[in-house]
Amino acid sequence: MPFAGVSYLAILIAAVAAWLAGAAWYLSLGRIWAAALGMTPAQMEECRKRPYAWWPFVLVFITHLVMAWTLAGILGHFGMVDAKDGAITGALCWFGFVLTAMLANNAFAMRSPRLTAIDTGHYLLVLVIMGAIIGAMGVK
Numbered sequence: 001m002p003f004a005g006v007s008y009l010a011i012l013i014a015a016v017a018a019w020l021a022g023a024a025w026y027l028s029l030g031r032i033w034a035a036a037l038g039m040t041p042a043q044m045e046e047c048r049k050r051p052y053a054w055w056p057f058v059l060v061f062i063t064h065l066v067m068a069w070t071l072a073g074i075l076g077h078f079g080m081v082d083a084k085d086g087a088i089t090g091a092l093c094w095f096g097f098v099l100t101a102m103l104a105n106n107a108f109a110m111r112s113p114r115l116t117a118i119d120t121g122h123y124l125l126v127l128v129i130m131g132a133i134i135g136a137m138g139v140k
Contacts (some may be wrong), residue, residue, distance in 0.1 A: 006076040012068075015065045017133055018130050019039050038112075064126065071086075071089070087131075087135065090128045091124065111131040
């Protein structure tokens with residue numbers, strides 16, 4: 001089942017890989033990220049105990065599926081691409097859309113530059129991984 005020449009299996013694998021990479025990213029930077037949010041470890045622990053605390057993880061996976069599908073559509077319009085082309089396209093999409101939007105939003109919200117760096121870095125990782133996977137296996 002192709003979408004603009006792209007395999008849905010590639011989209012699913014890209015979303016799963018990006019979701020797992022994001023988990024590793026935030027596990028390794030969790031304390032710094034929480035501090036950049038202005039939350040104490042006790043506040044973070046309280047958040048984990050709330051009902052539906054799992055929902056953001058599901059939501060992120062769904063958004064990763066949408067992001068991978070969109071990136072696959074972009075790559076599909078290029079035709080024959082490889083992992084390198086996919087990774088570069090993912091990085092360019094990050095630079096032109098994600099970084100710019102997050103910088104503007106976080107500046108107006110007066111969020112910490114550390115928080116912005118952590119969150120935008122996460123999406124750079126996500127889009128490069130997705131692009132590489134889709135480029136390597138998904139474009140015919």
